[in-house]
Amino acid sequence: MNRNNIFEKVQQIFRDVFDNQKLTIVDSSTAESIDDWDSLNHINLIVGIEKEFDIKFSLNEVTALKDVGEMINLINHKVQIA
Amino acid sequence: MKTHQFHDLKLNDSEAFNVIITEKMMADFCLISGDNNPLHVDEAYAIENGFENRVVYGLLVSSFYSRLVGRHLPGKHALLHGIDIAFKKPVYVGDCLTVYGEITHLNAAYQQIEVQATITNQENLVVSKAKIKVGLHG
Numbered sequence: 001m002n003r004n005n006i007f008e009k010v011q012q013i014f015r016d017v018f019d020n021q022k023l024t025i026v027d028s029s030t031a032e033s034i035d036d037w038d039s040l041n042h043i044n045l046i047v048g049i050e051k052e053f054d055i056k057f058s059l060n061e062v063t064a065l066k067d068v069g070e071m072i073n074l075i076n077h078k079v080q081i082a
Numbered sequence: 083m084k085t086h087q088f089h090d091l092k093l094n095d096s097e098a099f100n101v102i103i104t105e106k107m108m109a110d111f112c113l114i115s116g117d118n119n120p121l122h123v124d125e126a127y128a129i130e131n132g133f134e135n136r137v138v139y140g141l142l143v144s145s146f147y148s149r150l151v152g153r154h155l156p157g158k159h160a161l162l163h164g165i166d167i168a169f170k171k172p173v174y175v176g177d178c179l180t181v182y183g184e185i186t187h188l189n190a191a192y193q194q195i196e197v198q199a200t201i202t203n204q205e206n207l208v209v210s211k212a213k214i215k216v217g218l219h220g
Contacts, residue, residue, distance in 0.1 A: 040163055040164065043163065043189065043192045043194055043215075043217075044164075044215075046189065046191060046192065047187065047189050047194065047196070047215075050187075050189060051187065056190065056191075057190075057191045058190070058191055059190075059191045059192070061191070062191050062192075
């Protein structure tokens with residue numbers, strides 16, 4: 001699975017969590033740029049990603065993320081070493 | 083009341099309890115919610131519309147999901163994050179319900195668990211299903 005594949009799957013997770021099938025994410029997307037990205041939806045995103053890719057995050061990892069691009073990179077790293 | 087902390091819990095942990103629906107529960111829920119729809123308060127109307135009797139409020143039945151997480155799984159340290167509920171069959175006064183929940187996912191980063199829950203009646207028919215997200219605090 002390459003980064004583009006991961007990106008597409010993560011985009012669908014965002015669309016499901018925010019209940020908006022037109023939502024488009026980019027690497028620079030953040031909680032400030034996406035409506036309703038609050039703390040509960042953030043947990044929903046992380047749980048959705050963990051389930052989709054069968055990976056686990058630590059609190060330090062997820063709190064260090066600055067934008068979607070870093071999130072994708074972290075997923076890519078975990079998927080490659082799994 | 084259970085006092086499970088996140089680190090005590092594991093996948094497939096489960097809890098269950100029974101409850102009988104009473105007339106008082108129906109009256110209290112009608113008072114609290116203000117929902118006096120005839121399906122819930124008028125026996126003749128309910129029967130005319132194809133039900134055995136007055137239909138118990140779906141959200142009254144669902145209130146036992148609150149007891150499930152707040153008292154049993156995980157108990158004291160629960161903070162309900164969200165719940166998706168489906169109503170499968172009508173419930174009537176006098177029904178004996180079994181409320182069952184099982185942990186299907188644990189998120190360590192945010193100390194959140196997911197509980198797949200079902201409520202079955204005395205005939206072992208599923209009357210409601212729910213996917214519950216619960217955080218743990220303290």
